[in-house]
Amino acid sequence: MSPGFSDVHLVHRSLPELNYDEVSLETTFLGKKLRAPIIITGMTGGHPETYEINKTLAEVAEKLGLGVGVGSQRAALENPSLEYTFSVVKEYAPTALKIANIGFVQAKKYSIDMLLKAIDMVDADALAIHLNPLQECVQIEGDREFKGTLRRIAEISRELPVPVIVKETGTGIGYEVAKMIAEETDVKAIDVSGLGGTSWSAVEMYRAMRKGDFFGESVAREFWDWGIPTAVSIVETRFAAPHLEIIGSGGVRSGIDVAKVLALGANAAGIALPALKEVVKGYDRLEFLLKLLIEELHIAMVLTGSRSVSDLRRAEIVIIGRTREWLIQRGISIKEYLEKFRLRTV
Numbered sequence: 097m098s099p100g101f102s103d104v105h106l107v108h109r110s111l112p113e114l115n116y117d118e119v120s121l122e123t124t125f126l127g128k129k130l131r132a133p134i135i136i137t138g139m140t141g142g143h144p145e146t147y148e149i150n151k152t153l154a155e156v157a158e159k160l161g162l163g164v165g166v167g168s169q170r171a172a173l174e175n176p177s178l179e180y181t182f183s184v185v186k187e188y189a190p191t192a193l194k195i196a197n198i199g200f201v202q203a204k205k206y207s208i209d210m211l212l213k214a215i216d217m218v219d220a221d222a223l224a225i226h227l228n229p230l231q232e233c234v235q236i237e238g239d240r241e242f243k244g245t246l247r248r249i250a251e252i253s254r255e256l257p258v259p260v261i262v263k264e265t266g267t268g269i270g271y272e273v274a275k276m277i278a279e280e281t282d283v284k285a286i287d288v289s290g291l292g293g294t295s296w297s298a299v300e301m302y303r304a305m306r307k308g309d310f311f312g313e314s315v316a317r318e319f320w321d322w323g324i325p326t327a328v329s330i331v332e333t334r335f336a337a338p339h340l341e342i343i344g345s346g347g348v349r350s351g352i353d354v355a356k357v358l359a360l361g362a363n364a365a366g367i368a369l370p371a372l373k374e375v376v377k378g379y380d381r382l383e384f385l386l387k388l389l390i391e392e393l394h395i396a397m398v399l400t401g402s403r404s405v406s407d408l409r410r411a412e413i414v415i416i417g418r419t420r421e422w423l424i425q426r427g428i429s430i431k432e433y434l435e436k437f438r439l440r441t442v
């Protein structure tokens with residue numbers, strides 16, 4: 097399933113009336129400065145071999161002025177000898193935006209003190225609580241108790257000294273969930289992590305396949321394409337939660353995709369699997385990928401006449417195809433959305 101970016105067209109301006117060098121990619125996310133609106137979202141930590149990965153992700157994020165998240169910190173909270181695989185991020189990215197990470201299952205079980213430990217471990221500017229109900233359902237050993245999650249997120253968002261981000265993991269956030277988060281919690285941001293990028297159901301399908309579990313494999317295969325595509329998810333989330341900051345992620349694969357998620361209403365773009373694929377090949381490969389994204393974004397900004405990220409978030413766009421059909425059926429007037437909603441953040 098596609099994230100829907102091919103339905104989103106940035107309207108080209110043959111007369112940009114600005115010079116390439118005048119364009120600024122700088123922005124802030126949750127009050128922290130980014131040199132470009134790109135965040136490497138949480139993936140790894142907890143095994144000795146992930147130390148090098150998190151170190152390199154941190155080094156490159158620090159050099160390029162981007163944000164960086166770590167993967168679920170559960171392993172280190174339950175076994176402190178693994179903390180170094182996460183804390184390396186604060187050592188190598190002292191000034192970058194850093195995001196701690198915990199699953200909703202642990203968020204329900206852990207005390208506020210445990211969560212503070214996770215934050216201190218990476219000197220985090222924010223804590224992401226990830227939602228992965230699909231993965232929990234299709235995993236053999238998954239946790240299937242979902243009741244009480246919103247109430248716990250609300251408590252955590254009120255008690256922690258850093259902002260809380262609610263984050264999906266590849267199946268997207270829709271209007272109803274974004275509204276619950278906006279109205280019933282003090283969460284400050286949503287990472288939509290929509291359908292169209294990494295599929296956790298696919299990961300679980302391969303795991304089940306390797307174990308010879310045909311039943312589990314069949315269930316996971318059926319849910320491969322389940323979810324809300326990223327382009328739709330950004331619009332639904334912004335429509336429901338106009339004052340929250342949004343990370344547009346799930347299938348972001350180029351600087352043009354970054355430009356599209358911003359023009360749709362996100363404050364920054366998130367990227368995961370492509371960064372992991374490059375980081376395992378070394379620092380230079382990851383730096384190359386991210387520099388490419390930044391250059392493509394820069395050019396897209398010139399060609400839409402956007403001098404700044406705020407200009408890009410007001411750029412002329414056209415939404416066609418399945419994304420348009422979906423939004424119309426959900427009662428969202430695209431014209432009204434583009435004129436009045438996509439910029440409505442703090």
Ligand SMILES: Cc1cc2nc3c(=O)[nH]c(=O)nc-3n(C[C@H](O)[C@H](O)[C@H](O)COP(=O)(O)O)c2cc1C
Nearest residue numbers: 137138139167168226289293294346347367368369
């Ligand atoms: C190998 C891998 C591990 C991941 N682990 C986590 C995790 O621990 N916590 C989390 O919130 N998201 C996790 N994610 C989800 C990503 O942060 C991201 O939301 C998702 O992969 C969609 O982005 P992408 O299409 O750019 O990969 C993981 C993704 C990958 C590829």
